[in-house]
Amino acid sequence: MRHITIKDIAKALNVSISTVSRAFNDKYDIRKETRDLIIETAERMGYKPNPIAQKLISRRSYNIGVIVPEFINSFFPQVIMGIQKVLIEQKYQVLIMSSNENSETEKENLITMENNMVDGIIISLSCETKNIDYLKQMIDAGFPIVMFNRVNEDLPIPKVVFSDYKWSFFATEHLIENGYRNIIHFSGPKNLSFTINRAKGFADALRKHHLPVSGSSIIESGLFVDDGYRCMQKLIDTGHLPDAVFAVNDPTAIGAIKALKKNGLRIPHDVAVAGFSESSLAELIDPALTSVMQPTFEMGIKTAQLLLQQIKGNEPGRNETIVLNGKLNIRESSARKVIPAV
């Protein structure tokens, strides 16, 4: 006999299996002595409840699906750790999948999760999510879903996001205050809400300081190192060198830095750079990158809590959005501009 069951305990103690079962679910009447006896012998016999049987009878899988666009950079792994902390404590099992920034894979992930009968899903959209019909369908069917970070504001579900506008504004203002005037924003794909918010924060900061916001102030680059590299290189090639770049995220900022260095330009002397999202890279690259830090772990915690609330039925406004605050880590890449003596 591989695993021992309540049946074994019942036999060993000459009681019925229901009595044994009751001993573990203390919502039932049971004599204290028998209960203690059962618990004790169960422990001695090395009994562990079979979660699968429990799941079957509770008609809940106690599985939660988590879909992230990637987990190679440190951001999503950190959020996942927060998510797991909450869910594992509550006896949930977490099924983590990566969409690899691919809309098709994302849909496949959703289907895999349905097949595994997850009780709910946490998702951060892939950057190419244009077609979100499948997700919409699930939402309409009332399936518990929470989004975080890579969010689409049109979907009527709870969201956990970062105060993108605010910190984009502050980061831009920081560049301005450090003497930079001709600042360009490398922006992300338009279908993600944070792209819009960060761009808006950027533009508003310029306006506040009476700096011109032209069509060329914001360049839709993308989210990856290559994107930042490519766009920076193009600016260099076309002679439209700004004196600072504020990038939608760290990989893009790092790409920009690579291009600048490659072309013999100094950072921040020739061009300052600031990023967003505080990857573990920020401190390691040279020069160290100024970046907005998001509370990743906390984001995971909040997201998981929101999902549990929804699953447990206390739907607190199916459209609640939690906005998390962060801070700006100022480093060398945005050091005060040295105005050349005339």
Add this chain to the structure above:
Amino acid sequence: MRHITIKDIAKALNVSISTVSRAFNDKYDIRKETRDLIIETAERMGYKPNPIAQKLISRRSYNIGVIVPEFINSFFPQVIMGIQKVLIEQKYQVLIMSSNENSETEKENLITMENNMVDGIIISLSCETKNIDYLKQMIDAGFPIVMFNRVNEDLPIPKVVFSDYKWSFFATEHLIENGYRNIIHFSGPKNLSFTINRAKGFADALRKHHLPVSGSSIIESGLFVDDGYRCMQKLIDTGHLPDAVFAVNDPTAIGAIKALKKNGLRIPHDVAVAGFSESSLAELIDPALTSVMQPTFEMGIKTAQLLLQQIKGNEPGRNETIVLNGKLNIRESSARKVIPAV
């Protein structure tokens, strides 16, 4: 009625549930027409088999546990992607946990996995694993476990490792061939096999080229950025500057680079640096880091396959070790030494 079951289909078609069940498990006799009819209506009704019921009756959880020391750096996430590729295809669910390089947490992870009745475990040891009694116990009990990368060779289970000795040898030889003579190895914690193998490869390469291997040639630093930084700083402070450092992994190498830069030393001009493990950082930092690349994704695939073999009972030598090959990515940090003109 939330999810529809074979019972529903049976009722709808006026057949017995066993017939419906048979239609899906084609190892049984069933008339082709009835089968087709059942499959078709099942599809129309949106039937999906309940994996939990299947698990219960098959007495298998179809859960596999994966324990890694961390997933903040890109190495483990990439391996995990390989693992998932194999397992998800085979209908397994993957339970990923991080030990956070902590021996206690590692044990807790193992217990959580047992409670979730995983069919097998894939583990890469935390760096502080001194006490591996619990793991040993499980192995002795015949529980299917496979280790990868962070391996302890004393444990009689299948392992998937990298050709550490060989590539450590080659990387060291590369430094020698590029003109470096006074080379120091930053080594990892002794309880991990790769630490030993990489150190041995390093020492043997020196010997082959008739370079002295002294007690101070190998410094037990650790595995993290801070470790590399600290050890490099100490060498600088004590005036024992080598002309090259070969680090046990990339984070340590990057730590060394940080320390060198901080002290105004040039890389590779003053001190060359090479790493191991090819993190995504290698190309991004400045100067780009020479590093041994391991086939992470493939490592995941092989590991998962080995575990499945073991689970399915074809135990091919409980102690098989698969050794994967890699390559050396040569970058600026180890560029040929410029011998100063006399």
Add this chain to the structure above:
DNA sequence: TTGTAGGCGTTATCAC
């Protein structure tokens, strides 16, 4: 307070 019996959704072993 405890035991009996039925059911969660499958699969598998019998008969028919």
Add this chain to the structure above:
DNA sequence: GTGATAACGCCTACAA
């Protein structure tokens, strides 16, 4: 070829 029926391990009315 098909249909009862008994499991799998657990929970929970209901009866005792």
